[in-house]
Amino acid sequence: MIPSGADAQRIRVLVPGTGTRFRCGGLSVALQTARLLSDLRPTQVVTYRERSGSEPFLADVLRAEPAPGQGLWIVSWGFDVPALLRRLRGRAVLYQAHSTGYGFDLPPGVPVAAVSRNTLGYWGDRAPRNPLFLLPNALEPQWFERGARASLQQRARPIDVLVQRRKSSAYVLHQLVPALRAQGLKVEVQDGWVDDLVALFNNASVYLYDSADHWRCAGVSEGFGLPPLEASACGCVVFSSVNHALADILTPGVMGHQLGCGSLQHDVARISAAVARPADWRPTPSEMERLLSPYSEDALVNGWRRVLNELDALMPRLQAEPPLRSVPLAALRRRRWLAAARRVVNRLPGWLPGR
Template identity: 70%
Template sequence: MLIANGSEPSGVGLSPIRVLVPGTGTRFRCGGLSVAMQTARLLSTLRPTEVVTYRQRQDDHPFLDDLLRQEKAPGSSLWLVSWGFDVPVLLRRLRGRSVIYQAHSSGYGFDLPPGVPVLAVSRNTLGYWGDRAPRNPLFLLPNALEAQWLERGDRYGAGGPRVIDVLVQQRKSSDYVLKQLVPALRARGLRVEVQNGWVEDLVDLFNSASVYLYDSAEHWRAAGVSEGFGLPPLEAMACGCVVFSSLNHALADTLTPGELGHQIGCGSLEHDLERISAAVADQAAWRCSGPALDQFLIAYSESALKQRWQALLVTLDRLLPALQQQSVLRSRPLWRLRFSRQWRGLRRVVNRLPGWPVGRKP
């Protein structure tokens, strides 16, 4: 199913794009699916784009197995994979085709085939693949804030009353926040809401809160992978919330303690209580607002990311065919790097032995 937005994509005639997701039903509902669908919608304004499922057959989207049977030759499509643990299997199934990996969380432990481009959504993830796959083409392309966050965001406090003093989303929150900080804040008389389950209008919820708490460090440490981008704190700032957040992984890309957001779990419970209570009492003094926030958020707007996607697709149009025709650079395997390092160290030791001529090979 081609995604249509009411206008003809400007890239008609160029390589169509296929965005792979396991499925789009409630079983797969999560932030990763939302971002993938948003990416497909944004790309559809540039080129013919379709969402392809590979686990769940659906009437409204083509299924990967069917497409591969129909297209025994590689074809001209550009395939975009992103779903964490599924990436190695998908890359093997799409071998010989033009594939790009949109990398969110890092730390899954797999290696990439030589020549597969990586589209990192954060500098944290870019650095991970810059270390693990330094000869693969690497690009930085953040996720976008959907227009609703920027159009409806009450960034200057001029809207209606904020009936929630402190908002917490239960998923990914630490035991510290849920079992210590939330009860202590409530004991001080603050109106604290812990949101759990699906919310139809998150923008309205965020616009109803004065302070937003996000503490995902323990969640991702236990999962063994990283916070790939960290949209919730950005969404909260766009809605005028004072943000207290952990600074793990990609959150350190965007949050500067004391300027754009504040660190949660900063030293002691009492210190957190004092700062959060002060932020509720005087939001203007604690939150980032005005031109500084506008300049920060515009870089993550869909219009800005659309321009960056357009430039990237032009680069990929030149790069991917060349990679199929030329010898692809390969990274040296880790075992060889370590062996070479140990061998050089051994030679230095031998050269220092009494009576051994300097520079003589052992």
């Protein structure tokens, strides 16, 4: 039975919990997604590890609604996705994919909404017959409204170079930061919770972000890379690694500059020059607005509207007929081996077709 009417339009966004133990970028994005989707269709946040006083709990909802249930479920928490998909079998589910590298495969027909081209390409390779969409994360309105990036707002800033300790590499913390301080630059290494990140970024001339080592150690990818985008919205000159999804938003020499560019002294010289003349190292105000516009909440709402309209047509078909399946990797390799073997046989002397 396919839900109809308001039930078919319902969306449920799954998060493990909304308390402080789950506070991170992934939770912020999931809650933002739910907030934006609520402008389009009835939307609920549903928790599945920690009960909340205000959000429904997954086990309770599943008991009350036998499959196929109502509406569309959105899962995103990478380590939990395989177990959630098993619990939601027979229901309409979409995977909002952030990081890559968790190692699981998706069941046929499960749509993927990738937040970056890096993630889109990963699933385009791993699940080429699943429905794939690109829906970048969005900056919250405060970054557009309060970010001091316009030319009239530029001024001498009290922090020459801002570094956030979390995810920063040993190279940045133990080599680059001391070298910059030795040049007389005011370098702030921020650690812990900050109540007003916009104000912090507005007070910095240059922002350093180097997450490559962090994510290589974690074994998964940089899912989107909001901090460099947030810093850009505040008029900071950004020096960053370009691993994974950071390559989506950071064209070296345009939106930002590569950090760890072959030489410590080269980094020090470039960063010092950017502190001295930041306007020479940033896009023009009009170019910056153009580069940031795809990451506004209005752009994301329009993207979700387009995707949901397509899913309205697709989901009933996925329930009415077997979804397309990707050829397993082992089978693809076997086909290549057989094709190579045939080519060898064809070159053997005295071989005749049909014998």
